[in-house]
Amino acid sequence: MIAFPNAKINLGLNIVSKRPDGFHNLETCFYPVKIFDSLEILHSDLFEFTHSGLESSSGEDNLVIKAHRAMQKKYGIGQVKIHLHKAIPMGAGLGGGSSDAAFTVKLLNELFQLGLSTHEMEDIVAPIGSDCPFFINNKPVIGKEKGNVFSPINLSLDGYFGLLIFPPFGVSTKEAYSKVTPKAPLYPVQEVIGEDIAQWKNKLHNDFEDSVFEIYPMLNDIKEKLYSSGAIYACMSGSGSTMFGIFTNKDQLHSVSLSGCTSFSFSF
Known part of the structure; x- marks a missing residue:
C-alpha cells in the first residue's frame, strides 16, 4: 500500500504563554500544501524500514518507526516492510516527519483492517509529536494549546x-x-x-x-x-x-x- 504524506504551512503563529509542563501555549492556522513524501507499507515476516531521497534517520527516533511501534503495542499488528522516500526537508517547519507518522498510522489501519476512527488515530500519534494529529484529518484548522487542540475553520486558498x-x-x-x-x-x-x-x-x-x-x-x-x-x-x-x-x-x-x-x- 502506498500513500503520499503532504506538508503543511503555518499561517501565523503566536507564542501566547509558557506552560507549567515546560511547553508553550500557541495559536496558529495549519494549512496542508501539495509537497509530498512517498510511503509504502507491505506485509512481511520481519520488520524492515528503508528510506531514500533527502536525509532521514533510520533509527528508533524516526517518527515512522515510532508510529509503527505505537500501533503494534496498542493493537498487536503484525510485522511490515516500510519504505519512505523523503522529499520534504527536515527542520523546515513543514511537518514532514509528523505527516509521515500520521500517514503510517492511516496506512496500517487500512492494511490490517482495524477500522479505527479519526479520533482513535489522532490519539495514537499525539504522543509522537504535537502537530501529528493534524495530518490525520488533514484539513485547515486553528491549532491552540501545544498546537494539538484543533478548531475547524472555513478557509480555502483555491485559486492562489x-x-x-x-x-x-x-x-x-x-x-x-x-x-x-x-x-x-x-x-x-x-x-x-x-x-x-x-x-x-x-x-x-x-x-x-x-x-x-x-x-x-x-x-x-x-x-x-x-x-x-x-x-x-x-x-x-x-x-x-x-x-x-x-x-x-x-x-x-x-x-x-x-x-x-x-x-x-x-x-x-
Missing part, C-alpha cells in the same frame, strides 16, 4: 499560488524557542484568518521570526524578496527555516531567485 523557499540550513525547535518571548497577541490568528487575505501582511505574524531572524538574517532577506516579487503574504512556516509566499499570479513565482536556496512552487 504558493512558493516555498528552502535555505541551505534547517532550524531546530530548540533553537527557535531559545530567544522567544511569549506574549498576548495583538491580533489573534483566528480573527485575522477570517479577514481578507490582503490584511494578513500587517496582522498575521509568526512570533518565531523575531528570534530566528536575528540568528539567520538570510530568512528576513527571503521574506523581503517574496514581497518585492509580488507576494500578498509571506511568512516563516512553524519553527523551521522555510519561508513561503502566497501569490495571485502564477507568473510572479518565476521572478523569485535566491542563490543557495531551493524553491518549490505549487497551486493551493
